[in-house]
Amino acid sequence: MTDHWNGRRPAGRIAYVNGRYMQHGDAGVHVEDRGLQLGDAVYEVCRIENGHLLDEEEHLDRLERSLGEIEMAMPMRRGALKLVMAETVRRNHLRDGLLYLQVTRGALKRDHPIPERAPKPTLIMTARGMDEAALARRHADGISVIVCPDQRWGRCDIKTTQLLANLLAKTAARRAGAFEAWLIDGDGFVTEGTSTNVWIVDGDGRVITRDLSHAILPGVTRRVILEAAAEAQIPVVERRFTLAEALSAREAFMSSATGAAIPVTSIDGKKIGDGKPGPLTRRVAELYARRSQERLS
Amino acid sequence: MTDHWNGRRPAGRIAYVNGRYMQHGDAGVHVEDRGLQLGDAVYEVCRIENGHLLDEEEHLDRLERSLGEIEMAMPMRRGALKLVMAETVRRNHLRDGLLYLQVTRGALKRDHPIPERAPKPTLIMTARGMDEAALARRHADGISVIVCPDQRWGRCDIKTTQLLANLLAKTAARRAGAFEAWLIDGDGFVTEGTSTNVWIVDGDGRVITRDLSHAILPGVTRRVILEAAAEAQIPVVERRFTLAEALSAREAFMSSATGAAIPVTSIDGKKIGDGKPGPLTRRVAELYARRSQERLS
Numbered sequence: 001m002t003d004h005w006n007g008r009r010p011a012g013r014i015a016y017v018n019g020r021y022m023q024h025g026d027a028g029v030h031v032e033d034r035g036l037q038l039g040d041a042v043y044e045v046c047r048i049e050n051g052h053l054l055d056e057e058e059h060l061d062r063l064e065r066s067l068g069e070i071e072m073a074m075p076m077r078r079g080a081l082k083l084v085m086a087e088t089v090r091r092n093h094l095r096d097g098l099l100y101l102q103v104t105r106g107a108l109k110r111d112h113p114i115p116e117r118a119p120k121p122t123l124i125m126t127a128r129g130m131d132e133a134a135l136a137r138r139h140a141d142g143i144s145v146i147v148c149p150d151q152r153w154g155r156c157d158i159k160t161t162q163l164l165a166n167l168l169a170k171t172a173a174r175r176a177g178a179f180e181a182w183l184i185d186g187d188g189f190v191t192e193g194t195s196t197n198v199w200i201v202d203g204d205g206r207v208i209t210r211d212l213s214h215a216i217l218p219g220v221t222r223r224v225i226l227e228a229a230a231e232a233q234i235p236v237v238e239r240r241f242t243l244a245e246a247l248s249a250r251e252a253f254m255s256s257a258t259g260a261a262i263p264v265t266s267i268d269g270k271k272i273g274d275g276k277p278g279p280l281t282r283r284v285a286e287l288y289a290r291r292s293q294e295r296l297s
Numbered sequence: 298m299t300d301h302w303n304g305r306r307p308a309g310r311i312a313y314v315n316g317r318y319m320q321h322g323d324a325g326v327h328v329e330d331r332g333l334q335l336g337d338a339v340y341e342v343c344r345i346e347n348g349h350l351l352d353e354e355e356h357l358d359r360l361e362r363s364l365g366e367i368e369m370a371m372p373m374r375r376g377a378l379k380l381v382m383a384e385t386v387r388r389n390h391l392r393d394g395l396l397y398l399q400v401t402r403g404a405l406k407r408d409h410p411i412p413e414r415a416p417k418p419t420l421i422m423t424a425r426g427m428d429e430a431a432l433a434r435r436h437a438d439g440i441s442v443i444v445c446p447d448q449r450w451g452r453c454d455i456k457t458t459q460l461l462a463n464l465l466a467k468t469a470a471r472r473a474g475a476f477e478a479w480l481i482d483g484d485g486f487v488t489e490g491t492s493t494n495v496w497i498v499d500g501d502g503r504v505i506t507r508d509l510s511h512a513i514l515p516g517v518t519r520r521v522i523l524e525a526a527a528e529a530q531i532p533v534v535e536r537r538f539t540l541a542e543a544l545s546a547r548e549a550f551m552s553s554a555t556g557a558a559i560p561v562t563s564i565d566g567k568k569i570g571d572g573k574p575g576p577l578t579r580r581v582a583e584l585y586a587r588r589s590q591e592r593l594s
Contacts, residue, residue: 102328112492
């Protein structure tokens with residue numbers, strides 16, 4: 001397995017695969033795993049802060065929902081899953097970083113239909129540090145986005161590993177010197193970023209984010225922000241908005257497990273507001289951070 | 298690897314992975330393979346008949362095109378690739394069956410964008426027998442299809458492993474007692490089957506198949522049939538057609554590498570023509586078979 005790895009071998013990284021903890025370089029799945037051959041797999045990414053998993057229950061709720069939408073059960077009881085998640089973080093000696101969790105339908109002689117008898121699923125977890133300084137810079141300075149047509153499939157509410165459209169748009173963004181791409185549907189409305197939900201603040205100080213449907217992922221951080229904003233009596237509207245609305249917004253930001261309320265200071269080279277992170281964006285980020293602190297303490 | 302395999306261990310099956318032939322049960326990829334984590338992979342399936350690979354050059358042409366569309370090069374020179382394909386067939390002692398070939402962008406620390414320096418790709422080949430009697434029955438008796446909304450992404454012309462929409466529709470078909478699902482786009486036109494191209498014969502004896510675009514896979518067998526039909530002066534029109542046209546067609550059939558011109562005798566429970574395989578479908582199947590014979594001899 002190790003000889004297929006590109007780049008520096010990550011010394012000391014530990015992965016979990018189907019009941020075993022092992023050296024990262026040795027962690028593999030079968031070539032006939034349905035996740036590899038058919039995209040028959042879902043995943044979650046959880047933020048690790050101070051050794052704790054943020055919004056763990058919400059991520060597991062969404063995992064269970066994603067699995068249910070493709071007719072799969074959770075790979076083990078939730079209590080056991082949480083133990084493995086915590087153990088994966090512990091074995092990687094991580095204080096801050098990311099936990100990655102993927103479930104596939106399992107390895108089986110290749111055939112398209114869902115097997116009549118559920119095969120033994122494949123459960124993978126890995127964990128790693130993040131560039132925390134870069135994340136802090138994105139929070140402080142904001143980031144630029146470009147826009148791309150949304151080419152994804154009709155069920156973006158399921159968190160599947162079918163991410164080719166996302167990664168092609170993200171690649172276009174990076175080549176254009178931007179950090180993220182916002183995706184535009186056939187009617188000219190913004191759906192979401194390639195790995196983030198989208199938010200704008202209108203001229204009346206209302207926070208607007210795309211409403212849930214098959215067109216976007218029900219973001220865990222999105223949901224926590226909505227709850228925190230409601231408690232703080234910040235007016236929030238869940239509805240679709242056009243690119244033109246975004247361009248004339250007072251503020252814009254994006255949310256994901258790896259960065260709550262990251263300011264978006266330009267879209268396709270056009271400044272949003274005064275081109276600096278906005279006060280409401282900062283307030284939402286603070287509300288999210290405070291809420292996370294409260295939950296962990 | 299073997300303990301994750303579901304079902305009977307395929308004794309004697311040999312897989313090729315990145316330069317090595319190995320026991321099928323031992324063939325794996327890394328958990329951070331971009332094919333597994335991001336759907337960053339394309340594939341081909343070739344029919345093996347009498348120990349030969351049908352339409353091999355056309356499959357390699359399409360592989361090269363798919364790779365190019367996601368900014369990847371062929372994993373090795375074409376001559377070398379053909380040697381590995383032939384050797385994989387030989388080591389599996391197959392006279393008739395299927396060769397499966399997958400190329401992923403390789404194993405790399407997880408990050409969405411296409412890496413600036415191309416990583417070493419992952420190349421996988423497996424081969425296996427088919428149920429030849431079942432295939433002969435499908436040719437002789439025809440099959441039933443149901444219709445489903447086409448939920449796939451905007452670049453179905455690239456043969457990626459992102460097949461979840463396809464397999465969900467195929468599952469619905471099998472549960473309804475049908476063999477395949479035909480996918481209907483937002484305008485009411487048939488795009489293709491979940492793993493087959495679609496064809497009908499109208500009242501004037503014209504053969505109609507959906508024209509190429511981002512909405513369908515450029516089928517290798519489709520192309521060979523088009524060439525064979527042109528040589529035989531059978532009138533063929535490449536254009537989209539509606540479900541209503543299909544239901545009132547004189548004949549219908551589907552094509553794929555695993556079965557050229559399989560008669561479709563009913564759609565959503567409604568008989569096509571007299572509900573039996575049609576004469577033009579049979580003629581096309583014969584033309585394809587004759588052409589394959591000529592190429593191999």
